[in-house]
Amino acid sequence: MPLVDAMLAEAGLEREQLNAVAVAAGPGSFTGIRIGVATARALAQGLAIPAVGVSTLEALAEGIAAPGVLICPLLDARRNQVYTALYRREPSPGRDLEILIPPCAADLASFIERLQKFSEPVVFTGEGVDSFTDYLSGALGEMASLPAGPLRLCRAGLVALCGRRLLEKQPHPSYRELLPMYCRLPEAERLLTTRKE
């Protein structure tokens, strides 16, 4: 909240002038995305404006401008997994992101196998890349393109941009429908289902 306040002050805006709120709704740390989503929901409720949840992975992909290439955001999901997805920026006028593989939690090795089947260059982004630089170059060689560190961060500006795209498609989303994109069951529920199986 202090950041929201400072940001508005710097932009010379009053909170009542906001037309909509966009939030990175995950995947990511459960608690982290919940704080963001709870804040966005209540801001929208309090200001009576629409709110949209943006996939953190899509916001990351939004930061890669090149049309035509495959874009693969990676976030560390612990337990030897990554949160990832696969996009392609359409060369057409809108230059929208096409979703080839929707957001999921996956083992990196098996996900790379799926990527190899495309036999196309892949641009990686996201903070998860840091931990796997060598692995990605080893597995995909020339096909893996790794932008410099600062280009791989998820910025609030990218979230707002994705939010605007969503709002253009659906102008009045309610904060009621805004929920985190966990991509994973709670541990207790996962254990309960595995025990039943």
Next chain:
Amino acid sequence: MNRPVKRTLILGIETSCDETAAAVVENGTCILSNLISSQVEIHARFGGVVPEIASRRHLESINDLVDQALREAHTDLRELHAVAVSNGPGLVGALLIGVATAKALAYAARLPLVPVNHLEAHFYANFLTGIQPAYPLVALVVSGGHTELLLLPGPDKPLLLGRTRDDAAGEVFDKVARALGLGYPGGPVIDRLAVSGNPEAIAFPRAYLDEAGRYDFSFSGLKSAVINHLFQRKQKGDAVDIPDLAASFQSALVEVLVEKTIHACRDNRAAAVLMAGGVAANSLLRRRMLERLAHELPGVPLYYPPPELCTDNAAMIAAAAYPRYLSGRRASLDLNAVPGLSTDCFL
């Protein structure tokens, strides 16, 4: 024409454990709305509260509850005077939902944000019944999460006298009920069974502790004694008289609660006694406390809230916020959840 009486409307938000709650209270005493969305059934299949699941549910229901609370109170955000939230003690992930929601709502509607200690809020539930007790008063807060003795020299400055060193009283009720196969929650069923039992059938230990622990509690010894008793009976193949055991256990636990509260009243010349929390609904606790007060401290009244205000709710958060709001207590936008938040005297 009469000027309208000054109304202070506070929205309370509560998400510290497994109940999501929102309420609107006028002047700290009059409930305009009080909504609770319980998750008891969701957690039942896991045999206890799962923090991650509780947090997910809080987020899904809190905004609708706020909406509904405002609607039922025939008001809206602009008419409120403050937003109050419990920021501890409790489960950190669960508390964070209430805190983030309250901060953003207060910011959006330009309202003051008042932080409330969940534990203190429990005894403010008493003020929602319209009582105006004299001070100083002693409060006994007993539930599945807490067992604390507090002293209030005035309406808004509680001092912690003592607390449990191990299990909370309500927790022991639950554990004993589970050992007896009586299900959850344990308090009401033990209370009911004890009625037909003999409280002197089994001599269970009562921990009064040393002078330094004059106002502290310890129930782990009692809990082990009950479980050992059951185990030995089973080993010998003897039948267990459940009503006798329930009555003997309950009487041992209640006796300590009452004894320590009476001590605290004597030492601090209390003018009234307040009880709060789920265990405050226990019939033996109420009866014994009334008997001892009438006998040893005549004229000192006992107050306790109705059952629906004994358990976690948001009306008590708004009620507790009222004197704090009047005395100018405000939280900044960086208010955080504090799972181990202690009472004000230690801040």
